[in-house]
Amino acid sequence: MPNKAYKFRLYPTQEQEQLLAKTFGCVRFVYNKMLEERIHIDESFKDDKEALKKQKLPTPAKYKKNFPWLKEVDSLALANAQLNLQKAFTNFFSGRAGFPKFKNRKAKQSYTTNLVNGNIKLSDGYIQLPKLKWVKIKLHRQIPAHHTIKACTITKTKTGKHFISILTEYEHHPVPKEVKKVVGLDFSMNTLYVDNEGKRANYPRFYRQALEKLAQAQRVLSRRRKGSNRWHKQRLKVAKLHEKITNQRRDFLHQASHQLANRYDAVVIEDLNMKGMSQALHFGQSVHDNGWSMFTTFLQYKLEEQGKKLIKIDKWFPSSKTCSRCGQVKVSLSLSERLFCCECGFVADRDINAAINIKKEGLKQLGIA
């Protein structure tokens, strides 16, 4: 069954806010305790890697005797802390991540709880959560009636706002749609993509202005004395701008993917590995910030909901170097060459040429063309 998460703002009372803060703290405490214990176990199994992998984490329940205040918070939140640490160890043993780290006070303030025996309910602008009872929620969109709640993650941002991400599950059997309209997209650094007709998805002007403002605010912050009142004030300003930009970007990516999913039956993209790409090309942060992977995630589920397809073509496919008219492949093409000129006389914008090739390759995979 597919999953879908919905994020809303929470407005806890002062009392609820205190309990939330306590829960964040307890989750961090239990996580660190288990990690500490686990490190002790590790030391005794140092020479036996296989035995080490099989070692189980201690359970949060055992700490409740010595630390009775743990009973005051949602026990599911503590159980999820254990699951998270387990995941961190699995990632570590498979080589995907480094050794799990202790969580300090600066770590993300967040915890996850699950729906068990109807302990979570939505009603009339309020959500019922374990231990917290009814918390005011701003439901700016409806969760469809056929979705069932699985889990909730509550987060407090650096600017002191509370959010809840409600993970739902739903039955869905879309009828596969006959593929008639297909579009190819070429990833673009500055905009988001260029399609095979030359249309570009442009980030809105207010978003680019906000980015400039953030850069400026960060410069001011770097000049302030660390820990001073003015530094704290500026840091809050930077955090607020960050939040605003993240939201604006997400909204834009939702919009852009929504339009494509409605307009086309299949969308063809290159299967880019963004992390590898930013490292290889030294683009640094900007590739991540561009939001391409978030965009493709949105695009995929929005298409699939309608029985449509997202086609990913191999990242080694020479989309930029191939002439989209005659098919000849160039030996080299530097990043600075913005125009694609072929011996056959074909001249086009480099990105558009690539997008046409991506579309063609997608049609091939679909068995059309």
Ligand SMILES: [Zn+2]
């Ligand atoms: Zn050509």
